[in-house]
Amino acid sequence: MTEAHKFVDIRHAQKAYGDLEVLKDISLTVDRGEIVAIIGPSGSGKSTLLRAINDLDSLTGGEVWLDGVQINKDLPYRQYEKHINAMRQQVGMVFQHFNLFPHLSVRDNVTMAPKLLKGLSDKEADKLAEEQLNHVGMLERIDYYPSQLSGGQKQRVAIARALAMQPKLMLFDEATSALDPELVEEVNLVMKRLAEEHMTMIIVTHEMDFAASVCDRVIFMDKGVVVEQGPPSVVFQNPTEERTKEFLRKHLAQHHAQNAAEAAALTAAQTNEGAK
Amino acid sequence: MGLDFTVVPAYLDTILIGVLWTIAITVCAALLSFFGGILFAVIALYAPWFLRLPVRLFAWLFMGTPLLLQLFLIYFGLVELGIDLPAFVAGVIGLGLHFAVYNSELIQTAILAVDNGQMEAARTLGCSRAQALRKVVIPQAVRDVIPPIGNNMIALLKDSALVSVIGVSELTLSSQLAIGRTYRPFEFYAVAAVFYYVVNLGMEAVMRRIERKTSLSR
Numbered sequence: 378m379t380e381a382h383k384f385v386d387i388r389h390a391q392k393a394y395g396d397l398e399v400l401k402d403i404s405l406t407v408d409r410g411e412i413v414a415i416i417g418p419s420g421s422g423k424s425t426l427l428r429a430i431n432d433l434d435s436l437t438g439g440e441v442w443l444d445g446v447q448i449n450k451d452l453p454y455r456q457y458e459k460h461i462n463a464m465r466q467q468v469g470m471v472f473q474h475f476n477l478f479p480h481l482s483v484r485d486n487v488t489m490a491p492k493l494l495k496g497l498s499d500k501e502a503d504k505l506a507e508e509q510l511n512h513v514g515m516l517e518r519i520d521y522y523p524s525q526l527s528g529g530q531k532q533r534v535a536i537a538r539a540l541a542m543q544p545k546l547m548l549f550d551e552a553t554s555a556l557d558p559e560l561v562e563e564v565n566l567v568m569k570r571l572a573e574e575h576m577t578m579i580i581v582t583h584e585m586d587f588a589a590s591v592c593d594r595v596i597f598m599d600k601g602v603v604v605e606q607g608p609p610s611v612v613f614q615n616p617t618e619e620r621t622k623e624f625l626r627k628h629l630a631q632h633h634a635q636n637a638a639e640a641a642a643l644t645a646a647q648t649n650e651g652a653k
Numbered sequence: 654m655g656l657d658f659t660v661v662p663a664y665l666d667t668i669l670i671g672v673l674w675t676i677a678i679t680v681c682a683a684l685l686s687f688f689g690g691i692l693f694a695v696i697a698l699y700a701p702w703f704l705r706l707p708v709r710l711f712a713w714l715f716m717g718t719p720l721l722l723q724l725f726l727i728y729f730g731l732v733e734l735g736i737d738l739p740a741f742v743a744g745v746i747g748l749g750l751h752f753a754v755y756n757s758e759l760i761q762t763a764i765l766a767v768d769n770g771q772m773e774a775a776r777t778l779g780c781s782r783a784q785a786l787r788k789v790v791i792p793q794a795v796r797d798v799i800p801p802i803g804n805n806m807i808a809l810l811k812d813s814a815l816v817s818v819i820g821v822s823e824l825t826l827s828s829q830l831a832i833g834r835t836y837r838p839f840e841f842y843a844v845a846a847v848f849y850y851v852v853n854l855g856m857e858a859v860m861r862r863i864e865r866k867t868s869l870s871r
């Protein structure tokens with residue numbers, strides 16, 4: 378079946394906070410099943426763009442369409458609330474700081490929305506929770522509370538919670554940035570798995586290796602505009618724009634410095650151990 | 654004339670019935686103040702002005718005037734408007750609403766302190782704002798104020814003595830009855846004090862239990 382419309386279609390997105398223009402007329406599209414990474418320096422508007430897709434931050438201009446339906450429709454308040462709640466059910470979002478519900482068990486984190494919004498019975502909800510948690514390798518922790526989990530485990534539960542609403546599109550905003558380095562891989566694995574299942578994903582990330590290995594396309598943003606986009610092999614190895622080159626260079630240097638610092642810390646720790 | 658506690662046992666059943674009334678009025682008023690406090694907090698923060706304004710006024714009245722006066726107003730004053738409440742009901746309403754106002758202040762602060770990411774996470778799943786408040790924000794706010802609400806409930810228990818003045822035969826009034834018969838104020842007030850203290854301990858134990866039960870959910 379050919380689609381008359383683009384799956385995700387962002388048209389002339391603009392966002393300003395007072396005089397500060399955070400998004401400057403951004404247009405881009407994402408196909409069904411496509412996996413897109415958004416990279417760029419901090420403050421370039423990546424989160425704002427991602428959050429505009431489910432209208433968590435409303436645009437000051439432009440349109441966002443999902444699967445032929447405009448998300449940020451101009452409707453009277455009540456009608457708009459109804460419309461946006463229905464749209465958001467189709468878009469899963471994963472946050473840097475997980476935002477799990479601390480007062481609910483892992484099971485209830487996953488089943489709260491499906492029970493409330495889709496009227497699932499307790500039994501159906503339990504089945505759903507077991508499936509989704511099994512999918513992210515967290516089934517054994519189903520009766521734990523978020524406070525009893527590691528960061529990587531929390532993020533995997535947060536992914537399961539989003540997937541439990543059976544979204545068409547998943548948004549990840551630096552899903553691994555808050556994690557200790559040794560916990561990053563378990564979350565990346567879950568995301569890779571989703572990629573293999575052809576979930577449409579838009580991933581804001583600082584991890585170039587991950588973006589290169591998982592994504593079909595990389596978008597480089599800076600100062601509220603899309604500077605460059607293309608397949609990872611092109612954007613990472615052969616960028617055309619000067620700003621992209623500079624960003625990647627800086628990022629690489631930082632990455633090396635960080636690795637060196639970590640290695641130094643490790644050596645210091647080992648020396649200390651030895652001295653004891 | 655020395656103290657003589659041997660007069661107490663003859664009135665023990667009167668006193669114990671008073672204890673039961675004290676517990677009954679405290680529990681009923683505590684429940685009213687708890688749920689009323691949540692309701693007032695939500696109205697104060699989120700309702701349109703025509704609901705918010707009366708609740709503000711009402712809160713100001715209940716915080717700025719003596720509880721004793723409020724009880725008189727509800728029990729004796731409302732009769733003039735054709736509302737003739739039983740003393741127990743009037744006492745529960747007076748105490749309950751009075752402490753609901755104080756609980757509401759605590760809960761409002763706690764609601765505003767819940768991390769905004771919680772509301773956002775619920776909204777991205779498709780919850781309406783009301784659903785997110787009900788399922789995510791308010792439960793966390795309430796959980797966070799359990800200790801100070803517990804303190805309010807202890808204050809409520811002590812203030813429940815005031816409903817003796819509108820004729821609810823709770824612990825204070827039953828002690829006064831016994832004193833009226835025996836002319837032994839020290840003995841019976843001392844006994845009443847002990848019973849208040851025991852009920853107080855019981856309430857604190859319940860509060861600790863609730864706190865323990867919610868400790869994992871932080």
Ligand SMILES: Nc1ncnc2c1ncn2[C@@H]1O[C@H](COP(=O)(O)OP(=O)(O)O)[C@@H](O)[C@H]1O
Binds near residue numbers: 394397426
């Ligand atoms: N609520 C807000 N009010 C004012 N400025 C904001 C707000 N949110 C974000 N910004 C600004 O918008 C710019 C882009 O932010 P963001 O989208 O978070 O960038 P990124 O995710 O790429 O680091 C930043 O300069 C930030 O300070």
Ligand SMILES: [Mg+2]
Binds near residue numbers: 423424425551
């Ligand atoms: Mg960001």
